[in-house]
Amino acid sequence: MTQKLHPQTLAIRGGKSQTEYLEHNQALFLTSSFMWEDAAHAEALFAKKVKGYTYTRTANPTIAAFEQRVSALEGAERSVATSTGMSAIQAAFFTFLQAGDHVVSSRNLFGTTAGFINGVVTKFGIGVSLVSQTDLAEWRAAIRENTKLLFLETPSNPLGEVADLRALAELAHEAGALLVVDNSLMSPAGQQPLALGADISVQSATKAIDGHGRVMGGVLSGSEALMNQVAMYCNSCGLAMSPFNAWTLLSGLETLxxxxxxxxxxxxxxxxxxxxxxxxxxxxxxxxxxxxxxxxxxxxxxxxxxxxxxxxxxxxxxxxxxxxxxxxxxxxxxxxxxxxxxxxxxxxxxxxxxxxxxxxxxxxxxxxxxxxxxxxxxxxxxxxxxxx
CATH class of the missing domain: 3.90.1150.10 (Aspartate Aminotransferase, domain 1)
Structure with missing residues (x-):
């Protein structure tokens, strides 16, 4: 078929790796590493001269299928899967921040996220300002010359406060900062932050994407340029999703x-x-x-x-x-x-x-x-x- 398919169709049909056995469901590649044909092939794979797989921490066909289907639903160029929702939030922060930078965040967050921002991010010399979820004037007043990232979840957990993502995206980009949105409470079936101007949509796949309380996972979505940086950080820090979890989450996407x-x-x-x-x-x-x-x-x-x-x-x-x-x-x-x-x-x-x-x-x-x-x-x- 040549016409552009709806994201709901791609959530079922997209990104599937087909083996010689022509399996109907996405195959589960439960392996830590992949072999190469010879030394020259290995060099080409590691140098990214050819496409392929070397080690599951870096990439795996089952995880890749999950990432591609999330991208279809989020309207993203690329997605990167991680072990949990919190590891996805960690990647969103530490890929793009360093000591001396500043973050503006909503104070109306999931408790563990608030603990991470206030208790971990600040330990690395990164300044944090907390503002009202809904008061755009507070967001604007909190931005500094070294502000690199604006972060929030909308609707907020558990009070359902909704932030104006279009206005926040404009504010962030005027300041040369990224807007990162936790989309866990809506899922890509309920909200597409990237279409509203956000740079990165991050979520706990453990929640609605799985939908059955079975496995843990996280995922970040955005442009190819941003996600390439995220993928490098996740690879270096060992934040990879389990292939089995990706395989399970694929079935969640199909009914999301x-x-x-x-x-x-x-x-x-x-x-x-x-x-x-x-x-x-x-x-x-x-x-x-x-x-x-x-x-x-x-x-x-x-x-x-x-x-x-x-x-x-x-x-x-x-x-x-x-x-x-x-x-x-x-x-x-x-x-x-x-x-x-x-x-x-x-x-x-x-x-x-x-x-x-x-x-x-x-x-x-x-x-x-x-x-x-x-x-x-x-x-x-x-x-x-x-x-x-």
């Missing part, structure tokens, strides 16, 4: 679009129901019609996402809800076909100081849901009995 469409719809139904409950003080979900940035959500997302935050009176009540649920899985993972529930104050954001949590609007009464593929009415019934 249809899963996200249904999970977004389920999440909206659950969020709207939560708004009617007298025990619930506030509901945070980017897909709600009364969301503070509803127009922005419609302009850059294909739905509200899968994560809902809602607040009850205090930690005691939050724990009671979590302890009473029967269908929701009590776990910190998200993006699964199985709905999950957790208490951010003591789990995902537990390592942050109380002051930092409150600054990020993470309060003791906050509960986070990741909505899966179960029948929405059953999820609502479960929450109804848990709320009492």
């Amino acid at each position: 679009a249809v899963r996200m469409e249904k999970q977004f719809a389920n999440a909206l139904e659950v969020a709207q129901w939560l708004q009617t409950r007298p025990q619930v003080k506030a509901v945070y979900y980017a897909g709600l019609p009364n969301h503070p940035q509803a127009d922005l959500v419609q302009s850059q997302q294909n739905g509200g996402g899968i994560v809902i935050g809602f607040e009850v009176e205090n930690q005691e009540q939050a724990w009671a809800v979590i302890d009473r649920v029967a269908l929701f899985s009590r776990t910190a993972n998200l993006g699964d076909v199985r709905s999950t529930i957790t208490h951010p104050w003591t789990t995902t954001h537990g390592r942050m100081s109380p002051e930092d949590k409150l600054a990020a609007d993470i309060r003791p009464g906050l509960v986070r849901l990741s909505v899966g593929l179960e029948y929405a009415g059953d999820l609502i019934d479960d929450l109804a009995q848990a709320l009492g």
Whole structure:
């Protein structure tokens, strides 16, 4: 076929390495290294005079197939797979930053990401300024002459705050900086940051891309020039994805679009129901019609996402809800076909100081849901009995 295929088709058909056996599914190349025909062939491979594979830490056909399919969904020239979502974020920072550089980051981040930025990045002499996710004036005021990178996740985890990616991309590029966006909560089926001006889209493939809570992985997407640098960093630091994990994640990509469409719809139904409950003080979900940035959500997302935050009176009540649920899985993972529930104050954001949590609007009464593929009415019934 000569016509350009839709990304959803490429997520199923793209990037497949075909062996002499004409296997229908992508083959799993479970090998640490690859052989060469002779010494001259080895020299050509290592010098990149010819295409091929030498060592799985550098490249592997199964991992390459996964990267190519993610690129198709993200609208990227190239993607680089890593061992976890956090290793992908590490690569996004340390490929392009050195001592003396400066980063502007949203303070509304996943707890482990916030810990990495504040506790690891700063140890290497890199300055960090934290700003409001949604206040463009704060972003602008925080930029310095040595600012090299702007970073955020949108929607934010777990409060669903949405940043204007087009405006932030313009701001970053005026300053000669890169805009890096964590796309884990939406996946490429729900949002394409590169099309909105971002330089790098990074995500935890462990979440929605897998969708079944099976394996871990991360992936970065962007231009060929940027991703070539990322690939060199990941190779040098040993951040490679496992071929088995890539093979598993390929099946996740094949169903990603249809899963996200249904999970977004389920999440909206659950969020709207939560708004009617007298025990619930506030509901945070980017897909709600009364969301503070509803127009922005419609302009850059294909739905509200899968994560809902809602607040009850205090930690005691939050724990009671979590302890009473029967269908929701009590776990910190998200993006699964199985709905999950957790208490951010003591789990995902537990390592942050109380002051930092409150600054990020993470309060003791906050509960986070990741909505899966179960029948929405059953999820609502479960929450109804848990709320009492």
